[in-house]
Amino acid sequence: MTRLAWWLIRAQFMTRRTATALSMLAIALGVALGYAIHLINTAALADFSQAMKSVQGEPDAVLAAKDSAGRVPLALINEIARDPAVAIVAPVIETRVRVDHAAIHSGAPVKLIGLDIFSAAAVMPKLLPRQDSGGAGMFEDGVHASPALLARLQLKVGAGVTLTRGAARWRTRIVGDLPAARPDDLLLVADIAWVQARFGPPDAVSEGRLRLMPGTRLASWLETWTARLPAGLTLRAAADDTQRVSNISRAYRVNLNVLALVALLTGAFLVFATQLTAVAQRSTQFALLGVLGLSPRMRLLQVLFEGLAIGVPGAALGLALGYGLALAFTRVMGGDLGGGFFSGSTPVIAARLLPSLSFFALGCAASLAGALYPAWLNRVQPLAQALKTGFAQRPPAVHGLYARPRRSVLIASALLPLAALGLTRLPALDGLPLAGYGAIALVLVLGIAVAPLLTQIVFGAVARRALSAPQRVAVQNIVQAPLMAQVAASGLIVSFALTVSMVTMVSSFRLAVDQWLDAVLPAPLYVRSKGMPLPQELLAALERGAAPFARIERSAHGALSLDPQRPAVVLLVREMRRADAAARLPFTGPVVAVATDRVPVWISEPMQELYRLAPGQTLRLPLLGREVDTVIGGVWRDYSRQFGAVVIASDDYIALGGQFEVSDLALWPRRGEEAAAKAWLAAHAAGYGLDIAESSEIRALSLSIFDKSFAVTYALEAAAMLIGLFGLAVTLAASVWLRARELATLSALGFDRAMLTRAVMFEGALIAGIGLGLGLACGIAIGAILTHVVNPQAFHWRMELTVPWLQVLLGAALTLAAGIAASRFAARLATRLPAAQVLASAQ
């Protein structure tokens, strides 16, 4: 039996090389994308986690301020250290400084970490200086630099450097290195008292990193202490940090995985089309084998074996391709696949057995799923009839389905949209738009289910009209051969729907980002420091009348931790008056007037979605070491900070006791002095490692990052359309092949080759037309779901739906032309043999 199965598989591969190879490639593509995403993400998370551990060490818990401007009082650290359940507390001060050595500048700010050597030895051993580097003590009067930083600055131990942070500036010396730091860590480490004395804060630290005594239950210990913490502080399990890092990119990963799944499903569809046509073309052979004694089970299994024979090499190729893609992607895009989450890292890709086997099995399963219906159809073919007349498109077992198509399709047409609509109303499940994806699947099922009814209605009407002979043959064939027509149309429905939906979503998103950039980049010039205050000299120079600027707007950045499980919300302190808010931010709705004795804040759309907030509500924010009640004055559009942002006016922030450390500038040069303004900035900002950009440059860069992040999507759209077209070509060719004798008979009755070709091309055009029409309708519906459900739930971004009609209609026209060309090819294949020979042939 195995031998017979192998003979048949080999024969199938030899006679249908192109279709088989393309099916394998499609499966390989789906597996490769999914596997590459998995490999990259696993490596990126591991890399990020290691990097975090290298700096943070491996504590059990971390005590920190919820506000990046907040501090942890040393008194509290000491109190916690006295708890018998606590083994050790390592106080840490973290800040960012600019490092200068003569004419050499560090460029981007460098992290400066202040440690207590004894506690750090237990909790953060990788940050310890070289044992023999010191003189009298472990930390001398100076800083220890990581090897990567020494290499970046081209300095050696012993070199003198200047450290600058805002107005604070200190000359010091690099007294040693950090041998255990990761090769890409740019770090300075010094004694905590040394850092505190120079950069503050007095009597406080940035964090306390804790180790508990063995046997202490972390959760209950955290609960007890959290209840006793002063406002503005948070105590979190260190393991949550890894989870939070994973959560940052989860929605993006899931979205990419859904795209990979779509690629795999299109692969499964191709296997389906290939196997269905293979079964149809070999129906007489299978019937003969059945007559000779091949059991129904074996007829079913044979087609499944053939599906597996496509899936196994396809999945194996997919693993190899996926590994290669992962290597290439990490080199080109880093570990974040263009998502911007872990920028800068180039993680090491490592294949592991279990995930590899899982993706291999997934590819095989997709291929088997594609072969399932053809296998079942082969199982139920009536042997005697198939032996005599060939493939039965309506085997007895499915007569019931076709007997009352209108009723079942009408019920499906009514229920499926309702179900899809219901799913779009459901909230995200665990932060993921699973119901939205379900609604998309239902729309596709609806499109495929409606196809036969639409075919009946359209071609029923067409058939009643006066038609030329070729047209009549084409119409009658579609009506008489619904399975092949439906399969051909289904491929186009699915592929065109996915293409239209992605084009619509991406186009809507791009247009929205474009408009948003107009609103958020009103100034011609922008200056930004990277995570530290701008130099005092620059700010002072800007105040002087000689600076060629008509208007300057200052702002500062901070971070607020509202939920330990989620990434921090960005705090934007902006130089703006309350009354100007409506003109200064791109609000999505009305701006609420806030009483003068209350503090207004304006939250971004993602923050509204994530924390379920609304304008007018009181929002308690952890600001400046305490909880401050603010009022939400409005919600503004933000496509930049996915995890939320909140704006507060600088006057209000200062009134609350905050220090307005300016890190960003928006600059309006005086009229006619644009070039002079740029030159002035270049001269004054030189050596500070600042980003200076025109708004047009930021806009171009933003849109280029946008396009880069959707590059995978464009590639998948193209693949989906090619697969849909190939499915159409394969099924049309098979349909025509099955009717070779009928066409030969028509030829004998007086149809010339041109008429037969016209008939087949007309049939292809009609099927493609139905597929494209339904695909377009489904595509716009799916585009709306992606835009209004999936995007807000996954990424917390909202936008208007914009259908790019020109692109869509051009795509439809091209697809129709390709479909007609495929039909012409099928017709030429069918009519190349002399009619007499076909009529005389046995099959």
Added chain:
Amino acid sequence: MLTVTDLSKRHPNAVRAVFDELAFAVAAGEIVALVGESGVGKSTLLNCIAGLEPADRGAILIGREARDIVRLDEAARAALRAASIGFVFQAFHVLPTLTVAQNIAVPLLLSGLAPGEHQARIEALLARVGLAGFAQRWPPSLSGGELQRVAIARALVHRPALILADEPTGNLDPRTADEVLALLLERVREEHASALIVTHSQHVAQRCDRILTLTPDGLQ
């Protein structure tokens, strides 16, 4: 080797039965011709005997063990065909993607004969049907007569108890038809199998041991 008793068959929604209470037997080594006008139900009868169409009533006992194919499920009917029935068709039905030897080996694979015995048996049979040296040839390169010889070899290779032939010479020219028929009858007798041959040809029928005529009123 083949015993048919009280066999009745009516197509769904048909006014009258295709046949009603048919009864006949074909003894071991006997070759019986089944003749009758078109549409009288000869092919349906053959399909019922092969278990390809269900009979409404009656019994069809096949082989030395006299198993009733009417009472068997689909898988068991397939197994009985694989073990006990050989088929020869008007349209040859030789698989174009398998070699001549592979085509002939199919019943051996289906009946579970050890692969070691295949080659010798196939080569011997090919020699007896006049196709020595054709083992590795592909069917599209063969003539109609040669294809039918391959089909006869395939029908006999697993030494079935019953051969069912449906117009075995219908697609052949008279001289080839004569040769093929002679070969079929000779090989069937040699194997001591039973055979039921459906034919419109009086010439073919005359060369069989017995003739059964199927009419709308039953067998004569």
